[in-house]
Amino acid sequence: KKNPVSAAAEKIAQKLQDAVSPGNELPGAPGPEAAPVDEPTEAREPLPPKHDQRGPDTYSPTGRTTGARQRDVAQAGAYLTTAQGARLYETDHSLKAGPRGPVLLQDHHLREKVTHFDHERIPERVVHARGAAAHGVFRGYGAAAGISKAAFLAEGVETPVFVRFSTVLGSRGSADTVRDTRGFATKFYTDEGVFDLVGNNIPVFFIQDAIKFPDVIHAGKPHPDREIPQAQSAHDTFWDFVTLHTEATHHTLWNMSDRGIPRSYRMMEGFGVHTFRLVNAEGDTTLVKFHWKPKLGVHSLVWEEAQITAGMDPDFHRRDLADAIEAGAFPEWELGVQTFPDTEDQMFQGIDLLDATKLVPEELAPVRPIGLMTLNANPSNFFAETEQVAFHLGHLVPGIDVTNDPLLQGRLFSYLDTQITRLGGPNFGQLPINRTHAPVNDMLRDGMHQTAVHRGVAPYRPHSLDGGCPFLAGEETGAYIEVPVEVSASRKARDAAVSFDDHFSQARLFWLSMTATEREHIVAAYTFELGKCWEEAVKERALMVLANIAPELCTQVAVGLGLPVPEATVSLAPVGPSPALSQLGKEWPVDGRIVGIVTDGEYDLDGVREVRRAVLDAGMVPLVVAPAGGRLDPTGDPVTVQRTFTTARSVEFDAILLAGAPAPAADAYGARDAKADDLAAVATGLDPRLLLMVTEAYRHGKAIGAWGQGGRVLEVAGLPADSAGVVSATDASSVLRSVTALLARHRAWDRFTPAL
Numbered sequence: 008k009k010n011p012v013s014a015a016a017e018k019i020a021q022k023l024q025d026a027v028s029p030g031n032e033l034p035g036a037p038g039p040e041a042a043p044v045d046e047p048t049e050a051r052e053p054l055p056p057k058h059d060q061r062g063p064d065t066y067s068p069t070g071r072t073t074g075a076r077q078r079d080v081a082q083a084g085a086y087l088t089t090a091q092g093a094r095l096y097e098t099d100h101s102l103k104a105g106p107r108g109p110v111l112l113q114d115h116h117l118r119e120k121v122t123h124f125d126h127e128r129i130p131e132r133v134v135h136a137r138g139a140a141a142h143g144v145f146r147g148y149g150a151a152a153g154i155s156k157a158a159f160l161a162e163g164v165e166t167p168v169f170v171r172f173s174t175v176l177g178s179r180g181s182a183d184t185v186r187d188t189r190g191f192a193t194k195f196y197t198d199e200g201v202f203d204l205v206g207n208n209i210p211v212f213f214i215q216d217a218i219k220f221p222d223v224i225h226a227g228k229p230h231p232d233r234e235i236p237q238a239q240s241a242h243d244t245f246w247d248f249v250t251l252h253t254e255a256t257h258h259t260l261w262n263m264s265d266r267g268i269p270r271s272y273r274m275m276e277g278f279g280v281h282t283f284r285l286v287n288a289e290g291d292t293t294l295v296k297f298h299w300k301p302k303l304g305v306h307s308l309v310w311e312e313a314q315i316t317a318g319m320d321p322d323f324h325r326r327d328l329a330d331a332i333e334a335g336a337f338p339e340w341e342l343g344v345q346t347f348p349d350t351e352d353q354m355f356q357g358i359d360l361l362d363a364t365k366l367v368p369e370e371l372a373p374v375r376p377i378g379l380m381t382l383n384a385n386p387s388n389f390f391a392e393t394e395q396v397a398f399h400l401g402h403l404v405p406g407i408d409v410t411n412d413p414l415l416q417g418r419l420f421s422y423l424d425t426q427i428t429r430l431g432g433p434n435f436g437q438l439p440i441n442r443t444h445a446p447v448n449d450m451l452r453d454g455m456h457q458t459a460v461h462r463g464v465a466p467y468r469p470h471s472l473d474g475g476c477p478f479l480a481g482e483e484t485g486a487y488i489e490v491p492v493e494v495s496a497s498r499k500a501r502d503a504a505v506s507f508d509d510h511f512s513q514a515r516l517f518w519l520s521m522t523a524t525e526r527e528h529i530v531a532a533y534t535f536e537l538g539k540c541w542e543e544a545v546k547e548r549a550l551m552v553l554a555n556i557a558p559e560l561c562t563q564v565a566v567g568l569g570l571p572v573p574e575a576t577v578s579l580a581p582v583g584p585s586p587a588l589s590q591l592g593k594e595w596p597v598d599g600r601i602v603g604i605v606t607d608g609e610y611d612l613d614g615v616r617e618v619r620r621a622v623l624d625a626g627m628v629p630l631v632v633a634p635a636g637g638r639l640d641p642t643g644d645p646v647t648v649q650r651t652f653t654t655a656r657s658v659e660f661d662a663i664l665l666a667g668a669p670a671p672a673a674d675a676y677g678a679r680d681a682k683a684d685d686l687a688a689v690a691t692g693l694d695p696r697l698l699l700m701v702t703e704a705y706r707h708g709k710a711i712g713a714w715g716q717g718g719r720v721l722e723v724a725g726l727p728a729d730s731a732g733v734v735s736a737t738d739a740s741s742v743l744r745s746v747t748a749l750l751a752r753h754r755a756w757d758r759f760t761p762a763l
């Protein structure tokens with residue numbers, strides 16, 4: 008074959024060469040002009056990088072750059088080459104002895120392309136394998152200045168961050184909306200080095216000592232024989248462990264609550280879980296627990312909705328985060344701290360601060376906001392950033408130190424260790440996403456995947472040969488100095504403090520803090536999960552644990568399982584509720600909420616247009632749903648259909664507005680697949696998929712609004728027009744007003760009468 012390099016292509020290549028010369032900084036710099044997107048016929052320069060395609064090493068959301076150049080982005084040349092830079096004339100055919108002949112072993116390009124591909128995957132994280140991440144910025148309020156000398160917490164200081172949210176149990180390809188704890192890990196690229204806050208959306212943990220982590224994870228992961236079930240705790244080994252090992256009771260109860268099925272990563276709290284020690288410039292110390300408080304409030308799915316979503320859109324949370332950021336609806340969290348005096352016993356009002364199965368109620372120690380985090384950029388490359396990011400609790404900066412919590416201490420070992428396997432050696436800190444923004448001058452050398460070309464001859468200290476030995480920093484020059492806490496003389500023992508023996512009081516506190524609706528969800532969750540277990544002994548033991556939390560919880564679950572109600576084995580703890588733990592009863596901004604607008608394609612399209620605009624103006628996302636795709640009223644002011652009855656399902660929407668009463672679609676779906684009940688609906692002239700959508704939304708407590716002919720849908724679906732959260736009116740805008748007000752409370756739970 009002939010090499011198609013032409014004189015024109017050479018000219019373009021030269022132009023590109025000029026464009027990538029040093030100094031051609033990316034941000035703001037004029038990149039090469041965008042090429043038209045028609046089919047290429049000759050070599051041409053690459054498309055300029057999009058805003059978010061700049062490498063994380065060279066781009067930070069604060070706009071700070073560290074020397075981005077055109078050559079740092081993918082496809083920075085006019086010609087496709089091998090990894091060694093040889094230009095390629097063909098990449099679609101192996102080198103063969105004739106067009107129908109055998110492939111030749113000498114084909115280096117084939118072997119290089121396929122071998123590289125063969126090694127594209129790395130081991131997934133042993134836990135938290137499935138996640139999604141975003142870049143952002145953290146701005147300190149200065150409120151922590153009195154208790155921590157950390158420079159990034161000072162007033163107005165802006166620090167780039169990278170946050171990865173995750174589920175714990177599922178593998179990389181599992182669904183987002185499973186019932187599980189969610190990881191909430193934040194990397195702060197501070198001027199004093201990286202600080203990682205590796206937390207969860209639940210403030211307590213299953214175990215008190217890291218030595219038990221392999222046990223709880225082996226129990227929670229799929230059964231080792233068949234490797235099922237995936238990404239969930241509804242199976243025997245999990246319940247076997249958490250009922251034998253009752254320190255898991257509190258965390259398990261949170262998992263069975265609505266916290267186990269968040270509506271969105273943007274609507275989750277985050278917790279550092281452990282108690283940390285802050286130190287100020289004077290050396291005074293304060294114990295703290297870190298909290299992330301989402302500006303959008305804490306909201307959840309309902310279990311049926313979560314299950315349907317896992318099938319309809321397994322990427323629901325990942326998509327939600329990326330879409331919101333792309334649309335400019337940047338999610339925000341305030342970082343806050345609960346503070347406690349650094350006393351010798353490290354207890355606060357009877358609560359052991361070193362026991363990770365305990366929280367401190369906010370009513371006893373309020374959360375003081377100390378900064379704001381805004382996530383404002385999606386990763387450019389999932390693998391390079393989200394997959395390769397490596398967090399570690401030992402990544403600390405001056406002003407923040409650890410405590411003796413035995414869970415925290417074990418984690419300090421585990422994270423560094425796991426990255427060595429996962430990222431193939433000790434140099435993962437050099438990966439762009441993990442690189443600190445502070446200057447590095449270490450004496451670490453060589454190892455797998457070493458990408459730095461270290462110069463000089465003396466990577467040791469002290470030395471006299473290599474142009475000056477680096478100084479050691481001190482207090483005044485920003486050294487990280489561990490707080491010199493007293494270590495009490497004691498006997499070596501595999502043991503824990505007596506206070507660690509209390510496994511039920513805080514579980515009871517959490518239960519008592521729930522509203523009737525939330526309790527009903529908890530009962531349903533336990534009944535579902537235990538109902539999925541096979542071993543009767545496990546179920547019976549689980550009921551004994553529930554009896555120690557609350558008899559009414561135990562009784563309800565026992566009824567669902569058809570098992571006798573056991574007696575409590577401990578006396579019920581005399582604890583009060585902590586109202587701050589409930590998610591319900593407050594109003595929150597509606598930014599980024601998704602509103603489905605259902606139309607038959609004809610009725611009151613002006614109303615549809617008006618409502619669509621109003622939804623956008625309110626910072627929400629309108630999705631027009633019609634019987635078929637395309638554009639409605641193409642000759643007038645066209646309305647684009649975003650979902651059809653084939654692609655839409657109720658779970659995608661936070662609220663549904665009904666503008667018209669669409670008839671069965673042309674594909675006669677209703678007649679072919681509908682069940683008997685639905686057929687009755689077809690007879691009424693309505694598409695059964697629409698009726699399913701509306702009844703599902705109703706069951707899930709969602710706001711439903713209808714105007715004009717939309718009211719017929721409510722009637723045929725049998726939804727009471729006077730039911731809470733169902734709004735009917737004659738005009739579109741008053742319906743939207745009421746629905747928006749309802750959305751601020753997330754769901755219309757007063758629609759149902761809870762059994763508890």
Ligand code: HDD
Pocket residue numbers: 132133134135138171172173189190191192205206207211212216217218220221279280281363396397398414417418421422423425426
């Ligand atoms: Fe862990 C990952 C959070 C206890 C060992 N953990 C991991 C991630 C989060 C947490 C959010 C994902 C980070 C990412 O997105 O890359 N883990 C927690 C919390 C815990 C906790 C809040 C208790 C308070 N973890 C814990 C213990 C151990 C580990 C006790 C081991 C003794 N965790 C790991 C790990 C992982 C991990 C094996 C897997 C992937 C990784 O670290 O980078 O090292």
